[in-house]
Amino acid sequence: MTKIKYLFALILFAAIVYACDDNLNGFTNPYENVDYEALAISDNDTIVTFLESHYYNESLDSLQLIDANQTSLLADSRLEIIETEQNSINYKLYVFVTEEGVTTPPKGNPTEMDSIFVNRKGIQLLNNSLDTDPFDEADETWWSLANTFGISGSASTPIRGWTKGFPILKPGENITNNGPLTFQNTGKGFIFIPSGLAYPSINYQLGGLDNALFDQIIVFKVELLDFVKDTDHDNDGIPSIEEDADGDGDPTNDYSDSSQPNLPDYLNPNY
Known part of the structure; x- marks a missing residue:
């Protein structure tokens, strides 16, 4: 029965x-019918149109619509263009450097495996203009450019556009003296991020929450205060950037521990 x-x-x-x-x-x-390759092309066209029609206003520290003979962002030598691939799709990331950053002695640029200390403001690029209402804004926050997979005690991992964009900048100098943290000569700029390197809906999980930023072009106004040179995520004495077992220049794809096949070497103190 x-x-x-x-x-x-x-x-x-x-x-x-x-x-x-x-x-x-x-x-x-x-989002099952989204054509991500077509969206990547459309995003790039939208970003280029903005860069062609706007310039950097030094006195206002802002991006303005060209109204005279100003040099466009696209033609400005301070614009860096980074080509990268994500989910088998080619993307272009644009970083406009307003201040490169200076340290004494020189510290150089962070790598894609380092932890960074930054100020940030995120805004959407809509109808050839920047939204006046930031969707994200915070100062003096730590991030790990390398994925930490939510491991307790580790810095959070940002979007892919940050991982590729921040290494263009250099940090400033920590001149704190018995007071609040103070930096000078910091690296500053704007990172133009296509949707595929920001919050792509390809990462949407069935039954999960929707995200208003899915498949949207975003721009971050950023300031690189400092970074941990040769960040060692697993504290094994080897900088994460050097934990590249196969020697292909990408430590994020090395998994040497068969007992923990989902843990990359740079997060595994045993390797």
Whole structure:
């Protein structure tokens, strides 16, 4: 009798699930028809249009629409263009450097594996103008440019656009003297990030929360205060940038520990 009741309950459950939806138990992916390659091209066109029609106003420290003979952002020598690939799609990231950053002695630039200390303000690029209402803004925050996978005690991991963009900048000097943290001669700029390097909906999980920033072009106004040179994430005495077992220049794809196949070497103190 118990088996009959169990079988009946199982059939009833299956019928309810089927009645709700024959596609993934009632959940559908609202982004399943997004053409991410086409979106990458469209995003780049939108960013280039903005760069062609705006310039950097030194006195206001802001990006303004060209109204005379100002040099466009696209033609300005301070603009750096970074080509990269994500999810098998080619992207261009644009970094406009307003102040490069100076330290004594010279500290150089962070790598994609270092931890950084920054000020930031995130805004959307809409209709060839920058939104006046930031979606994100904070000062003096630590981030790990290398993915830390949410490991307790580690700095948070930013979007891919940061990982590729921040190494263009240099930090400033910490001149704190028995007071609040104070920096001078910091690296500053604007990072123009296509949606595929920001918050792409390709990462959407069925049943998860939607994100208003999915597939949106964003711009971060940033200031690199400092960074940890040769960051050692697992404290094994080897800088994370050097934990590159296969020698391909990318430490994020090295997994030498067969007992922990999902833990990259730079987060594994045993390797």
